[in-house]
Amino acid sequence: MIPPARQKPVFRFAPSPNGRLHLGHALSALLNADMAKATGGRLLLRMEDIDIGRCTPEFERAIYDDLAWLGLTWEEPVRRQSEHLDDYRRALDRLIADGLAYPAFMTRGEVKARAAQSEAAGKAWPRDPDGAPHYPNDERYLAASIRQQRIAAGERHVWRLDMERAVASVNTALTWVETGDGQTGEIVADPRAWGDVVLWRSDAPSSYHLSVTVDDAVQGITHVVRGLDLFHATSVHRLLQTLLDLPAPSYRHHRLILGADGRKLSKSQGDTALLELRKAGRTSDAIRRLVGL
Template sequence: MSPPVFRFAPSPNGYLHLGHAYSALLNARMADEAGGRFLLRIEDTDRTRSRPEFVQQIFVDLAWLGLRWEEPVRIQSEHFADYRARLDRLWAAGAIYPCFCSRKQVLAEARAGRDPEGQPHYGGTCRQLPRAEAEERMRRGEIHGWRLDMARAGDAAAAVWGDATIAKFNVGSSYHIAVVTDDALQGVTHVVRGKDLEAATPLHMLLQRLLGLPSPFYRHHELLLDERGEKLSKSAGSTSLRELRESGVTSDVVRRRLGFA
């Protein structure tokens, strides 16, 4: 029987903070206690926000915490062909459709309701396009993304997402298709991540079903909060591990503070 596989998969769009440290340490400890493997993955499909210096800092910060991971580290931007292959399968099965609408059009034609990320549900204009017309527009090079046809998928738990974006304009992927692809290719058996991603789990499980991929065991841990009761985040400027280290805080202090002494 193969050992369980855990992973920590940060996005290099800023410096890691204590919330990331907690998640990484928790995954590493659970892997150790289960006699399993601990992987690190860099989720950098968003090329507009990802930076090489943030990637390198992830390695520095995690090593400073005393963590060790298997090599080589999977870096998503090096594997767009894998995500494209999954999109091709979904398109062939009629589970997704190309969307040529601009953001302005999407907002103008949005249906009532919003997805867990706060985006309005897509009105479905491009869902009605005949396949031949859609393929011709793609051949002409029209800019498009890819959306899941939730009505055809028939998944009540994931319906809150509406016709979710599965690949963005000129990117070739999205977080959702990339993460389920990578978890399957890397043999991940346990996904332990923050509660802020709990709403994405039904969508990920739906994609796994549509693609014939195994579904890992999911667990969503509590989030670390700041003094205002808000979750730690890069966008809010939460104190980074780098700043803590440079101010003289030791990794032992951080580990004790997070309950990993």
């Protein structure tokens, strides 16, 4: 009997075309490409362009130019999140039908004010790993008729995951396999640390958490290689994968490239942009050395 062919590992680099790539992006892209080559795997490219207010075709073209200059090649077609909103909506609708998502009407400013008021009174307010205050749980328990009235009246809202109900509905331990530059081995997920995360909003329809979870499944990603700043977010992704019956890839969260001030690089720091480094005479080989490869 001939054994079934082993599935090739599938990696992905998934930038947002809302600015120029910098050295941190170069590290992530090169690591994905190197690991795909070393394992005989595939490298996919995804444009996480749901934020239509900030993402532009010009930045997307610049990403292609920067990656080609680094010597990378990838499979076509490139997946653009803005072209697959129906995929994310179907996932959201399933969570709503299962009673795991609810419409939330408070703004970020209102949530921050409520948390600040509580903390000023000496009462702790839970915050997520990024430091943002958790959403109050009042609206989890609104009657369906009240929710419908408020939505019908045109009241602005987002859809949030009912974290307590979602976690309670899972009948298995949530873990992931980690091979990165921080903790390694089997990591126990802690999605409750994030509170009732946003799944869908009006200004950028699907949230990062929901869209990236769906995308990785649709694209058959077997290995997620990304920065350590997303390590804790993996807890939410593992929960959503379980709720939506999606496969779990292995994860490698790599070290971050820090600026002179010790902070993670951002696209607003033009001096670390690959374009500027190229203009200054740096070569692609020099970029590999700069990021420690």
